[in-house]
Amino acid sequence: MSFVKYSIQVLRSKGYKVTRPRKEVLEAVESATAPVSPYDISRMVQQQGKHLDHVTIYRVLDLLCSLNLVHKVLSRGGFVKCGLLDEPGCHRFLVCRECGVLQEFTDEALCYQESQIARRMGFYPEHHLTESSGLCQRCR
Amino acid sequence: MSFVKYSIQVLRSKGYKVTRPRKEVLEAVESATAPVSPYDISRMVQQQGKHLDHVTIYRVLDLLCSLNLVHKVLSRGGFVKCGLLDEPGCHRFLVCRECGVLQEFTDEALCYQESQIARRMGFYPEHHLTESSGLCQRCR
DNA sequence: TAGCAAATGCAATACTATTGCATTACCGCA
DNA sequence: TGCGGTAATGCAATAGTATTGCATTTGCTA
Numbered sequence: 001m002s003f004v005k006y007s008i009q010v011l012r013s014k015g016y017k018v019t020r021p022r023k024e025v026l027e028a029v030e031s032a033t034a035p036v037s038p039y040d041i042s043r044m045v046q047q048q049g050k051h052l053d054h055v056t057i058y059r060v061l062d063l064l065c066s067l068n069l070v071h072k073v074l075s076r077g078g079f080v081k082c083g084l085l086d087e088p089g090c091h092r093f094l095v096c097r098e099c100g101v102l103q104e105f106t107d108e109a110l111c112y113q114e115s116q117i118a119r120r121m122g123f124y125p126e127h128h129l130t131e132s133s134g135l136c137q138r139c140r
Numbered sequence: 141m142s143f144v145k146y147s148i149q150v151l152r153s154k155g156y157k158v159t160r161p162r163k164e165v166l167e168a169v170e171s172a173t174a175p176v177s178p179y180d181i182s183r184m185v186q187q188q189g190k191h192l193d194h195v196t197i198y199r200v201l202d203l204l205c206s207l208n209l210v211h212k213v214l215s216r217g218g219f220v221k222c223g224l225l226d227e228p229g230c231h232r233f234l235v236c237r238e239c240g241v242l243q244e245f246t247d248e249a250l251c252y253q254e255s256q257i258a259r260r261m262g263f264y265p266e267h268h269l270t271e272s273s274g275l276c277q278r279c280r
Numbered sequence: 281t282a283g284c285a286a287a288t289g290c291a292a293t294a295c296t297a298t299t300g301c302a303t304t305a306c307c308g309c310a
Numbered sequence: 311t312g313c314g315g316t317a318a319t320g321c322a323a324t325a326g327t328a329t330t331g332c333a334t335t336t337g338c339t340a
Contacts, residue, residue, distance in 0.1 A: 017286060017337050039327075053289050059330070064169075074214035075269055077301095077327090092261040103261055110154060114232075117250075118272055121243055123234040125274035129215055132258055134265035157306050157317060166331050173281090179296075198297070200318095 003030045003081050007069045014067065021052050025060040034100030035078025042139055075131045076100060090114075090128045096136035103136075143170045144202045147209045153208065161192050165200040168200030169210055175218025215271045216240060230268045236276035243276075 004026045008018050016022075032085075034042070036058040045052045062072040065108045070079045075095060083104035084091060086107040088132060090111040107117055120123040141149075144166045156162075176184070177218045179198040185192045201219055204210040210219045215235060223244035224231060230251040234243040243255050251268060258265040 019287065021288065037327085051289095054327090055219075055290080055329080056288055070161055071183070087197060093259060094258050094265065095154060096263075096268070100326065103263060105257065105261065107253075107257060110250065110257075113247075114270070117245065117247060118234050118274065121234060121245065122277040123236075123243060123272070123274055124280055125234065125272045126237070127273050129271045129273070130254070131269045132254060132263070132265040133267050133269070134258065136264075137262040140262055159306065159318065161319065177296085191320095194296090195298080195321080196319055 001028055003069075003085070007067075008062070010067055010069060016063065021056045022060050022063075024050065025057055025064070026053060026069075029064075029079060029081045033078065034102060035073040035076040035080045035095075037039075037078045040078065070105075073131060073139075074100065074129065075133060090130070092130040092132070094132050094134065094136075096139050097133045098135060098139035101138075102135050143209075143225070146251045147204070147207075150207055150209060156203065160201050161196045162203075164190065164192060165197055166209075169204075169219060169221045172220065174242060175216040175220045175235075177215040180218065197270055200228070211244075212269060213242065214269065215273060220244075229268070232268075232270040232272070232274075234272050234274065237273045238275060238278050238279035241276050241278075 003073050004023070007026050008023070011022065011133055024045050025041055029036065031044075032040075036053055038061060040052050040057045041057050041061075042052060055077075061070065065072055065079070070080060070081055070084070071091065071093070072079055073093060073095060080102050082091070083102075084106060089106050089108065092105055092107065092110075094105075096102075115125050115126055129131075143161070147166050149165070151158050151162065159270075164185050165181055168184045169176065171184075172180075178194055178201060181197050181201075182192060182194050201210065201212075205212055205219070208222060209225070210221055211231065211233070212219055213233060213235060220242050222231070223242075224246060226247055229246050229248065232245055232247065232250075234245075236242075237262055255265050
């Protein structure tokens with residue numbers, strides 16, 4: 001099932017309305033390989049002759065993040081669709097510093113070790129943020 | 141040796157001038173346990189009856205980052221002094237979501253594993269960004 | 281299809297970040 | 311210690327990013 005369709009299902013199942021703005025944000029994120037900012041999305045929508053207020057885009061992205069349908073990539077200041085919709089746990093990213101292309105993966109062992117170290121230091125971890133920057137195969 | 145003194149040494153050794161603004165930014169960062177933003181620093185300096193232009197603060201922080209004397213903590217949008225000045229390699233952070241207090245550590249094994257996985261996925265990693273959020277002992 | 285609550289759009293505003301250029305002040309050298 | 315050259319700063323202007331409150335619209339249920 002496509003990212004957009006799956007997301008719409010999730011929205012409905014949680015009681016959120018499926019609106020035109022939400023669908024368009026989903027489609028914009030779906031079509032992107034690299035992280036896109038709220039204003040990127042605004043421009044993408046405009047290029048199709050439509051319009052979305054940027055405030056709406058911010059709010060939609062917030063919601064999608066809270067539902068784990070998209071991730072915020074801090075090192076890029078942008079958002080990507082979640083590439084592992086069915087896999088829970090800690091998601092990690094490889095981001096190409098040249099083209100911004102993104103690959104997503106999880107690794108339970110790594111996540112476990114990280115938590116162990118944190119706890120040994122008296123810290124109670126809830127969420128790990130991991131973004132590796134470097135070069136993708138193409139840009140190399 | 142204190143963070144400020146060490147940093148001044150590094151600045152000199154690389155041919156950078158040791159100026160009043162640079163010293164004040166270093167002192168502000170030194171005194172903070174949680175990440176501080178450029179404008180935070182601006183306010184801290186003002187509370188001492190002094191003044192620094194925010195543009196200068198941005199530039200100083202850029203420089204200090206490039207010298208690995210401070211780190212930018214993306215999940216907080218702020219900067220902290222490097223807590224492991226003598227240890228090279230990949231630095232990781234535990235950030236308390238309540239009070240923002242930060243602990244820094246490195247772990248070669250983790251870093252190595254991360255790189256291995258990345259390479260197996262056709263990616264050439266250069267830098268790992270890891271920030272775990274959760275609760276510190278006090279806030280728990 | 282009518283009504284309600286959720287969601288959007290708009291306006292205003294605050295915060296964050298960057299650039300170019302004139303002026304200042306740090307540092308090496310006499 | 312004082313001077314000159316250059317790196318660094320401050321200022322002004324501007325662009326980009328993010329948030330809030332409120333009136334209006336729209337999706338969804340009955």
